[in-house]
Amino acid sequence: MNLDPTLNADLHCHSVISDGTLTPEALAERAKAGGVALWSLTDHDEIGGQTRAIAAARANGLAYLTGTEISVSFAGRVVHIVGLGFDHEAPEIIEGLRATRGGREPRAREMAAGLAEVGIHGAFEGALKYVGNPDLISRTHFARFLVDAGHCSDIPEVFRRFLTEGKPGFVPHKWAALKDAVGWISRAGGIAVIAHPGRYGFTPTEEYALITEFMAHGGRGIEVVTGSHTPAEFVQYADTAIEFGLLASRGSDFHCPEESRIDLGTLPPLPAKLTPVWAELAGRIHH
Ligand code: AMP
Ligand code: MN
Ligand code: MN
Ligand code: MN
Numbered sequence: 061m062n063l064d065p066t067l068n069a070d071l072h073c074h075s076v077i078s079d080g081t082l083t084p085e086a087l088a089e090r091a092k093a094g095g096v097a098l099w100s101l102t103d104h105d106e107i108g109g110q111t112r113a114i115a116a117a118r119a120n121g122l123a124y125l126t127g128t129e130i131s132v133s134f135a136g137r138v139v140h141i142v143g144l145g146f147d148h149e150a151p152e153i154i155e156g157l158r159a160t161r162g163g164r165e166p167r168a169r170e171m172a173a174g175l176a177e178v179g180i181h182g183a184f185e186g187a188l189k190y191v192g193n194p195d196l197i198s199r200t201h202f203a204r205f206l207v208d209a210g211h212c213s214d215i216p217e218v219f220r221r222f223l224t225e226g227k228p229g230f231v232p233h234k235w236a237a238l239k240d241a242v243g244w245i246s247r248a249g250g251i252a253v254i255a256h257p258g259r260y261g262f263t264p265t266e267e268y269a270l271i272t273e274f275m276a277h278g279g280r281g282i283e284v285v286t287g288s289h290t291p292a293e294f295v296q297y298a299d300t301a302i303e304f305g306l307l308a309s310r311g312s313d314f315h316c317p318e319e320s321r322i323d324l325g326t327l328p329p330l331p332a333k334l335t336p337v338w339a340e341l342a343g344r345i346h347h
Contacts (some may be wrong), residue, residue, distance in 0.1 A: 061097070061123055061345070065308070066329040069098040071125060071144055072255065072311025073324060075113075076192030078103035078129075079200035081316040087324070088116035090314075094325030098338055098345070100127035101318050102142050102311070105160045106196055107237075110148040124346040125338070127253055128153075130244075131160060131235040133165045134270060137260060138233075141241045141274075142283065142309065144337060145344035146250025148170060153244040160236045161195045168197040171223065176203075178228040180211055199223045200315065215319055238270075242277040251337055251346065253281030253309045256288035257297055271304055281307040281337040285330055287322030288313055294324040298331045310336035 061067075074080030077085055082090065084101055091099045099122045101113040107128050117124035126148045130141045146153060163237055172184035186205035191197050203218040212218045222229040234244040262270065271282075282304075283289075284297045301308045308330050312322045332335055338345075 061347075063336065063342055065332050065334050067153045067267065067336065067338065068095050068325050068329070069096055069336070069338055070094070070096045070311050070314075070324050071098070071100040071127060071329075072102050072129065072142060072283065073100075073314040073339070074103055074129075075101055075109050076199065077109035078106050078193065078196050079198045079315060081318075084109045084112040085116045085315075088113065088120045088122060091324045092120040092122055094323055096122060096125045096325035098125065098331070099324075100125040100144055100311070102127035102129040104129050104196065104198060105131055105157050107148045107154065107157060108193065108195065124176065125341055125344060126250065126346075128157065128245075130157070130241040131236050132241050133233075133235045134238050134273075135266060137262075138235060139238070139260060139270060140243070140255035141239075141279070142253040142255045142281075143245035143248075143250050144224065144253060144281070144309070145341040146245050146248035148248075150248035153248045154239060156236065156244040163233060163235075164195070164197050165201075167231050167233050171199075171202060171229045174231065175222065175229040178281070180206070180228075183229070188310070190255055238273060239277045242274060242279045246278045251281050251307065251341060252279040253283060253307070253337060255283050256286045256313065257282060258289045258293040262282050271300070271306075275304065275306075280340070282307050283311060284308040284334065285310040285327050286313055287311070287320065291328075294328065294331070298334055301334055307337040309337045
């Protein structure tokens with residue numbers, strides 16, 4: 061397989077095992093239809109879908125890298141770290157992710173209590189109806205409930221009015237440590253990648269701190285072309301990848317046909333001057 065930067069790789073998406081609405085099997089078919097050649101399913105804090113994704117990729121003739129997207133607390137904010145090409149049966153990453161997921165149910169109950177204070181009742185039970193994996197109740201499930209129950213007209217409105225810092229239903233939460241998330245991925249033979257760096261609203265100083273600390277712990281990659289970036293950010297983070305000597309990644313961050321702006325496999329390719337993360341993971345690809 062030709063592992064050059066222009067490969068149609070989609071290394072970031074979500075299934076019903078976290079906050080997506082499609083099964084791993086349906087995502088594999090959709091990736092194939094979208095022209096994807098190398099795929100990864102990166103459910104939040106969860107690798108329970110990997111065995112199904114590997115089989116579904118093979119059934120559709122897609123090359124596959126194992127994946128996850130780990131929620132990390134860094135400098136008082138939430139940062140997402142994508143892991144690619146790790147051994148999904150390594151006990152340390154399985155246990156680390158299990159512990160990371162553990163706080164989600166109590167957090168969701170607190171979120172529902174916050175919403176009840178502004179007159180929105182039954183949000184915990186409401187959100188649960190949208191959950192495919194009881195271990196992984198997320199803000200996305202609350203957002204779907206708030207829209208379908210008529211409290212908001214769409215998902216972006218939910219995040220503007222609720223569930224974000226300073227708004228009703230927001231609950232601060234302590235996720236994994238950056239060092240641990242990068243360590244779990246790396247020690248299982250994979251590569252850690254900073255997800256959608258343009259989304260954090262960091263100052264240049266904060267972003268420098270994130271990247272240098274991430275690299276000090278063994279992190280090696282950064283998402284450049286993602287559904288969460290503007291075209292200007294594709295250019296900006298291509299420069300960042302070169303400046304720091306980071307491997308570049310590409311992924312749609314697809315969640316749902318009705319909600320996601322960017323479909324699997326439809327983003328522009330990585331700039332040809334970058335070294336893609338998949339060039340360093342050739343031996344970890346499932347064919
Ligand atoms: P959680 O891990 O429970 O904090 O939920 C985070 C998820 O909420 C993200 O992975 C996105 O899928 C979704 N999300 C966060 N912010 C927004 C937003 N502004 N618009 C749409 N979805 C969002
Ligand atoms: Mn999500
Ligand atoms: Mn993310
Ligand atoms: Mn994501």
